[in-house]
Structure formats: C-alpha cells, structure tokens
Amino acid sequence: MMKYTIEKTEKYSILQLHEDKLNSTISPELKSELVKLNAEGIKSIILDLSEVKYADSSGLSSILVGNRLCENEEGIFILAALNDHVLKLVKISHLDTVLNILPTIEEAIDAVFMNELEKNLRAEDQDE
Numbered sequence: 001m002m003k004y005t006i007e008k009t010e011k012y013s014i015l016q017l018h019e020d021k022l023n024s025t026i027s028p029e030l031k032s033e034l035v036k037l038n039a040e041g042i043k044s045i046i047l048d049l050s051e052v053k054y055a056d057s058s059g060l061s062s063i064l065v066g067n068r069l070c071e072n073e074e075g076i077f078i079l080a081a082l083n084d085h086v087l088k089l090v091k092i093s094h095l096d097t098v099l100n101i102l103p104t105i106e107e108a109i110d111a112v113f114m115n116e117l118e119k120n121l122r123a124e125d126q127d128e
Helices: 027-039 057-072 084-092 105-127
Strands: 004-008 013-017 045-048 077-080 100-102
Touching: 004 027, 013 027, 027 045, 027 057, 045 057, 045 105, 057 077, 077 105, 100 105
Parallel strands: 013 045, 045 077, 077 100
Antiparallel strands: 004 013
C-alpha cells in the first residue's frame, strides 16, 4: 500500500508521498492516483517528494504520466522538494527539461497561479 496524503484546493492538489522509495512497487499506485485526480477534474498537481530518498525509472515513468495528464488539461504538474539523489536521476534522464521542478511547495503553489494567469491572458489574446 502506497502511503500518501492529498490536499485538494480549487486550483490544484498536492499529493505528498510518505515513502522512502518511488519504485516499481509504488509506481502503479501513484499512476492510478494521478489518473483519478485528473478524472475528478483537477488540472494542476503538485507532487511533494520531500520524503522520497530514492526513485527509479518506473518512478520516473509514473511522474511523466502525471505531467502528460496535466498538460492535456492545460494545467501544470510540478515536482517539489526533491532530494539530491532524485534530482540527479531526473537530470541524468534529461527530464529536467521536460518537468517543472521547484525547491519548495510554496514556490510550486505560486507557479500554479502563474500558470493560471498566463492561460487566462492567452485566452484573452485569442478573443480579440
């Protein structure tokens, strides 16, 4: 059983993993949780990895699923509070160019609101 908590607000959800490892035992469950949030109409997800010490390729693949789901909804998917090992893995996989990575939850929340603002501005531009 994957240990996690979810905090839902109107604009975003924060999914915090309470696990040491994000690996093949956790990944399928994380994927289905992300899909569930997306199906509930949540466009922006912040994944809090502050407790995760280790991730492998299956962990990264579940993260990419979350990223794709949010992008499809014009939301934003943010990884927050990564430790050095996980960040290194993300960089080695060249996913730091694809994913939104921020050092703190506060910054991640700010980024969600910035994304909303930009989306609204783009919509206004198209209306003119």
